[in-house]
Amino acid sequence: MNSRRVVFPFTAIVGQEEMKLALLLNVIDPKIGGVMIMGDRGTGKSTTIRALADLLPEIDVVADDPFNSDPNDPDWMKTDNSLPDLRQTVKKKVPMVDLPLGATEDRVCGTIDIEKALSEGVKAFEPGLLAKANRGILYVDEVNLLDDHLVDVLLDSAASGWNTVEREGISIRHPARFVLVGSGNPEEGELRPQLLDRFGMHAEIRTVREPAMRVKIVEERAEFDQNPLDYIQKHQTPQEAMQEKIVSAQEKLPHVEMDYELRVKISEVCSELDVDGLRGDIVTNRAARAIAALEARNEVTVDDIRRVIVLCLRHRLRKDPLESIDSGYKVDKAFCRVFGLESATEQN
Template sequence: MPVHYPFSAVLGCQADDLDDMGLALVLTTISPEIGGVLVRGEKGTAKSTAVRGLAAVLPSISVYAGDRFSIDPADPSAESPDGPFGSAAVVESRPVRLVELPVGATEDRVVGSLHLESALSRGAVEFEPGLLARAHRGLLYVDEVNLLHDHLVDLLLDAAAMGRVSVERDGVSVEHAARFVLIGTMNPEEGELRPQLLDRFGLTVEVAAPRDPSLRAEVVRRRMAFDLDAPAFVERYVAAERDLTARISAARALVGKVRLTAPGLLKIAEVCAAFEVDGLRADIVTARTAVAHAAWAGRSEVTRADIRRAALLALPHRRRRNPFDAPGLDEDLLDRILGDEELPPEPPEGGPSDGSDSEDSVGPDTPPPSGSGGSTDAEPPSVEPASEASGVETNTADDAPDQAQSPSGVAPESVTAAAPAYRPRLLTVTGLGTGRTGGRSKAIGSSGRRIGANTSTRGSLHLVETLKAAAGKQAARPRTSAKVELRIEDLRTAVREGREANLVLFCVDASGSMAARKRMAQVKAAVLSLLLDAYRRRDKVGMITFRGEGAELVLPPTGSVDLAAARLDEVPAGGRTPLAEGLLEAARVLQREHLRDPDLRPLLVVVTDGRANSKAHGKEAVRRSQQAAAYVAGLGVTTVVIDSESGPMRLGLARQLAEHLGAEHVPVAEVSAEALTSAVHGFTGSTMGRGAA
């Protein structure tokens, strides 16, 4: 067996000195009903090391020998598909399992499926348990959970919430217990988890590498000692691991006896209401976490300190209002709500129980919840259009000609905030791809509607096509019984058409002709809306801006749409318009990304008014831009030109650019899905009117 780095050797994971990550992991093992932990942090912060070390400090469990579903022999209500087990069944003790779920796992592997060997060799329908069955009463660990397919994340979180898995597929009908601690780790730079899925994790913590040189040196010292002699290093922490195991066992025995008083529950509700979290899951998780924390501390009653620590772990990821807002919690507001006094005792039976007379109720200095006419310090910042009072330098004209703002003939730089985002129209890549599952373009993948079958060994079994393939070969095969003889070459797997994620590369004109406040705000709103759309569809995004003397890749292609939104907000406008350089830089990025991942199909979005003005003036600049457009068109990339030109005098240069690129031309005002719907309704209405006439 591999030797894992001890949990107690990770900084912040000692029993008497747990940091947020260590505490969240321990609490969710004390009370699995909390719903699991999501650990967010940059690479190299011991996320995976701590999770793998956690399994070793958990108390062993008792199981029936040979039971693949690991039910508890001490629970008379527990049932296993491998059972029933009589009084003579052998009971054995084994360590808690840590089951790791690969990012590329299929649904069959996760929930289980038909046992193919039994079906083909004996004609018997048997169930092959999946990873969820193996993880029962243990830990299920998903590294890079933000890269997991959405339908698998849904499945995992539903199983974690319900504690059971029902399988109805391939002629198999099985239900079994799946009570596990779900732990996910992720690097936000690789992309965010969907808000609706993020909420399903009970607790979340942010981790970062220590900035103290002495702590960093200690981490390196321990790691080198472990790599040099792992058994000797592990031996040094045996006592600490044993103490941690004993304390977890004691907390598990105590957690069912901890009292959460009515004043304590009311205080939890006040905290959740003040932070304007959606739904009641936050209240439930905070209450369970506070009880587990009290048990961990050896107390039989929840205190103010337990509620505070629970809120810091359970609420930050539930109060996000925008996918691009960083999670966090205003601790000053939290302390004001909790007050300085300890929780009052339980009111006597028959007395007031609404907490209205409690000294710990929200005081006059506490901001009222949403809808009461007040506001809180915890309100996330919103993105609004820049104004003269915002402190952001902008042009005062609604629109302005190129090179009219400075004596040198080049527009000065200015920064304009985006107008509010909206729901954009869907832009897709033409054709049928084979990339990873997403929500943008049509693709052949592991999910979606079934459109056929093939002989590939990857994918879900297509039973009908398998039987059809075998039926035509029965006459040539020796018949030993009346059953249909199936062989490996008869197997057919389903071909499914679904949706894939794409690389969306933005090439944004940030020159002087775009610097007018209204125009740039409108352009940024369109790009921001498309970024939000890419976030929901699990796309990879990149951004190029061109202005002045050249083009710059301000954001290399990444899964973190948050970074793209931040870069967009910082983009200044001003200077000449090197359109050719922008297109050529886009071509270089697309070619490089194709070498890295040929299955990731790109969508190039060029945002410009079509003007070309660089060191090469006049006709030469136009000629170079046309040559660059022809070169990009030769790459065969699906391209969309978003035309930012506005005003009564329009030159139509962006439309001409779209023709050279072989691209779709979309005026910026029509990026909105609502605008497109209105235009369609207007067209069909006028057509019907002419027909009626």
């Protein structure tokens, strides 16, 4: 165990509730479509994402398989004669792959060795980062600085669950199901709206302003740095409890129901906000079910929708450069109008 890299425990992270919730919901239902985390530098974005990957329970994979294939899911398995005996199963940590900013398309998607393919008549494929990230988390820091074409490739694979590499008439396809997490600093530029819209959720995080909270964060980090193993041991019970909660939420998810009226109201909110396409409706429905599953409930409530709708819609609104109103506030106002509730600002 000590040979593994020590990671700050997820349950010990102070604050940033919006980011933590968005990440948890995507782990419970990866079909939500990933998270875009925008916020100031030094707000614990990468620490939180690594902590989540470390928290997740181990998965069954086919031994020595470069695609982390699931032995219990033959449809998603890469069928290739070059693979080892498919009956051998091992347990493995959920993969967490960092995509470096300067990565090329070959490094991301993988490459085909044409020479070997022509001389030996075999499909010689060198897997890339998408293969490594299958059934795990793919993290792209500073995603707004990444080449648009590469972002497109990542989003396509995340949505379809497959990666296809074609070269000189040879085509290779392999499973690439992963939770795509992008982070960035808005000061360094926004993603193009059409790419932003493809992310399921959009969490905004800001530097904590409250002095007492800042002191707590600094103290927790100092304690971890001083003796990581002791610190991890201290947080083992809440970590295990959170892990169990995630597993039972994943099992409960297919049984969570949502009233027809609530679904209609979600679509009303999207329509009132003039959200293009139906992605906003689909993601809000999925996220509301995931939060109910996380809290071990079988029915979605209005409050569940309220807690996820800003995360699901704020990045889908059309931007007016002259408008100073925060998009999250606009979503909340529209939600309150449609559901006949008082907005948070009116309550204060």
